[in-house]
Amino acid sequence: xxxxxxxxxxxxxxxxxxxxxxxxxxxxxxxxxxxxxxxxxxxxxxxxxxxxxxxxxxxxxxxxxxxxxxxxxxxxxxxxxxxxxxxxxxx
Numbered sequence: 001x002x003x004x005x006x007x008x009x010x011x012x013x014x015x016x017x018x019x020x021x022x023x024x025x026x027x028x029x030x031x032x033x034x035x036x037x038x039x040x041x042x043x044x045x046x047x048x049x050x051x052x053x054x055x056x057x058x059x060x061x062x063x064x065x066x067x068x069x070x071x072x073x074x075x076x077x078x079x080x081x082x083x084x085x086x087x088x089x090x091x
Contacts, residue, residue, distance in 0.1 A: 006034070006041035015047050016054075026050060 007015065012033075013023040027033060030053040032046040042050075074082075 004043055006036070006043055007047070009040055009042070012042040012047050012050075016051060023050075026054065029053070 009023060010020050013020045016023065018026075027040065027050070030050055032049040032053075033040040033042050034046075035041070
């Protein structure tokens with residue numbers, strides 16, 4: 001079985017449907033490649049790892065963009081009024 005031929009940065013970018021420059025930014029955060037001299041070579045497994053990392057980044061961004069909303073905390077005045085009502089009640 002012949003060894004898999006590695007992809008150039010442009011070929012990997014094409015597979016990921018992004019520009020070569022965008023891939024350069026991505027591999028700064030997710031360095032999934034192997035160097036051959038000054039060049040970076042990508043296997044299909046490397047491309048899948050980059051794709052999974054980008055998917056996870058997207059999920060994190062969506063989670064941060066739409067945080068869960070909690071009930072608003074009562075104002076200091078509302079707490080004071082409630083406390084006053086509870087302590088001034090006649091038994």
